[in-house]
Amino acid sequence: MALNFTFSIAKHKWLICLLLLTSTFASAQKDAQFSLFNLNQLFINPAAAGADGLTKIQVTHRTQYVGYQSTNADAGGALSTQLVSFSMPVKNFGIGFYALNDNSGPRNDQDFKLSASYHFPLAGGNFFLGASAGMFRQAIDYGKLRARDPDDDLIKTGTIAEMNPDIGAGVRYVSDAFHVGLSVSHLLQPKYQLGTETGTNPLPATAYLNAGVNIEMGYLLDIQPIVLVKAYTGSVSAEGGATVTYNKRYWAGATYRQQDTYFIIMGGLYLLPDQSLRLSGAYDMVIGGNRQKSPSSFEVMLSYALPSPKFGKKTIIRTPRFRY
Template sequence: MKTLNLNTSYCKWIFGVLCLVGLLNTTSVIAQQDAQYTQYMYNTISVNPGYAGSRGNLSVGLLHRSQWLGLDGAPTTQTFNMHSPIGYRGVGLGLSIVNDKIGPTSETNFDVDFSYTIPVSVAAKISFGLKGSVNLLDIRYSELNQYASDQSLQQDISNRLSPNVGAGVYYHTDKFYAGLSVPRILETSHFDESSLSTAKEQMNFYFITGYVWDLNPNLKFKPTLLTKLVRGAPLQVDASANFMLSDKFILGAAYRWSAAVSGMAGFYVSEGFLIGIAYDRETTDLGNTSFNDGSFEIVLRYDFIKTKGNMKSPRFF
């Protein structure tokens, strides 16, 4: 039994290293992608700066995602965001911190978001957003070199900084929303040509939309859609459907095109405090492996409602 356990662990390690070596090939250019979320509908500001301040009050959110549980070196992501209208002619401000790690590679994005909202009708508004960000990238080649004699993997990359900018537009009513955005426009190369590899930021194009139906006084239904397009990678399409019961309980499911199926649940602990969880199961060959136990995500969001009753019911988006 000990031999079997060691072999299983060894196979998991080999699988992770092969993936990373493919990404960190010394003669290639790595196209970096933004972190992915199953509960993107509660983390919209991470992909669209036009969302800043749209909830009408100070909103603070935390998210943790562990992807491919059981696989050594698998991705993990943590986000913190806060945003609010500032009470001056439709201006909203936000701050986001996203920490993303896979194997020996970790990167942290610090984002500042600005939005300007214009009423286009009695019920509808359109917001234009700008995002300024700083990316901090760290690659510990030495972790790989512990198990391999490749002398080229000697020099770690520590705290490499690069600035970026993004933009987005966000249209919403009380029942419907849609947005287009590019969180990072500059295709910045993190390393020069003399380095082991060149990691390059690629533009990620997002489209997000959703609608809320009141099926009866105690039941709401919200389908949502997110698409992400980045050069050199397959089109990502996430579709979800959530039901809210008595403005308190949320239950739903999601499908990531050719990638995963997900179950989601949420609960409003109080009028402004939401807890949401999600579990993904891969539909690819990776999902059938014995060492992949799926992906788990939890989100906490608190809205600082200024006056009790300011919201007739919790916002579904």
Template sequence: MNQLNKIAILIGLLLLPIFKSWAQEEIRFSNFSYNRLFYNPAYAGSSRFMEAVLAYRNQWVDIEGSPETTVLSIQAPVNYTNFGLGAVVYNNKFGIQKDNAVFLNYAYHLKVSFEGTLSMGIQAGFINKQINWTELTTYDPNFPSLDDPAFPNQDISTWVPNFGIGFYYYTPKYYLGFSAPRLLSNDQPASEGFSDNMKFKFKNTVCYLGAGATLPINPEFEFKPSALVISSYSGTTTAMANFDMLHESGISFGLGYRTDDSVAGNIGYQLSQKLSFSYSYEKYFGKYQSKGFTNHEIILNYNLSLKKSKITSPRYF
């Protein structure tokens, strides 16, 4: 069996769960292959250069309180060693809830074949979980001069620890990864006290299985399929798949499918040797069609060589 057939089978196996899926869980990005450290700590150091990613996603546009997510990540190999380091900072807002998080990543890379490398990574950090009750306007006719007593009259904020693991196998042509970047299901803060939010609960742990490949079509074009399957301990599964084309000029374009009956259009451009830009427009076409079920996503990737040699492949797996 040749290498191309192996890659096709690998992508096909990852897409099987698409035919049975449920609602979205955790934070997701349409262009997940441009933001891999967020999903897998083992990605740290897998490139031959330092990579910084700034990602922004605005979900369900025109709906008040809809999710907004901003992620900043940075990763790099440590020269003359077999490990890489990274860091992820993100802000996620949904209604009156807000999460601010910071994680540090460490990955060890082991050469297992002539072209293949297996990376094993861990990450640890803290999440600041907030519920801003004072942003709500409440009214109960039984309490005409007061706000509804069923709602707290003050904001709640709690710092909680979390950690995760990941495995990432990569070659110059394809990659395969499995991770659980946030093993603990930190509940939203409760008014009863800090201690109730420090319990380690694995019941809603989310795992990610991802894969992608770069398949040359001709001297000018490369086909870049990728897939990400998201599964939780509670039994829910979602999946995403992108089918992109990359031109030698640095222009990329493609389509994506989401198991919540959403379709995404992806475009990108290599602005310079170091900087690339990608944009994703996602539209929901399911049962509950609405102009508000539209998502926008922008990702900037900045690559900086740690050695004097030039960056020859910004999309190296």
């Protein structure tokens, strides 16, 4: 066992070094954020559509800064995000869809994307090319904002929303030993005026680098170092850590995110013997940064997987009794 572990570390030391080095970057964020990013990569990379060979439905809910209270009681509390995704392989292709709802006080973002990928064998693994297209909606409820001069006639009222086309692209390489992906979202960089005549709120293009290494520690134990790096408009955010899986059914892990100095613990289990239904959760703790924020956030994900669909004619089974 020790020999196999040493060989695996040496074989993939370049990727492990990448996981460690990325933790030195500064952090920033524009898109919705998920601690369980390694379990639903379709949101960050369209090349992940159908990548695991399973038809999968996933539902995720995240609450940021649990118990946070705003200055005005009617202006909303903790930030919350919901994500529903679907992915299915079709021979050498994959298709996917996700719908996102992201609330942060008076602002609400909604993202709807269709994704498609194509994969082919390469160097003992599979290389995936993917693209996504859909609509991105931004809205602001001006009734939740408090102006210094409430009698100003130029101040907007009610909810104003805009929806624009949005596209993304990505590549991904997957083998039994590791996976690595690179993608860019918001390639059109849509702009939102939201009731203003001259001001705009652009949605910047965001690049994602996601990687992980699979290390077998025997028949029952697997370790996977993971990392996610995000970059946009000169800012970089990085988080990384590792997960441990026991008997292909139970898993636990921890990651570190520099934004507000987060330490994240996570885990989950398969609820059915055939591993079709999985429940996972994450708990974020703020151990630095802005102490005025509530010190915790949580995330929960429920996923259901079906076997890969079969296409084409059924295989003919010939017997000595029935010949045709």
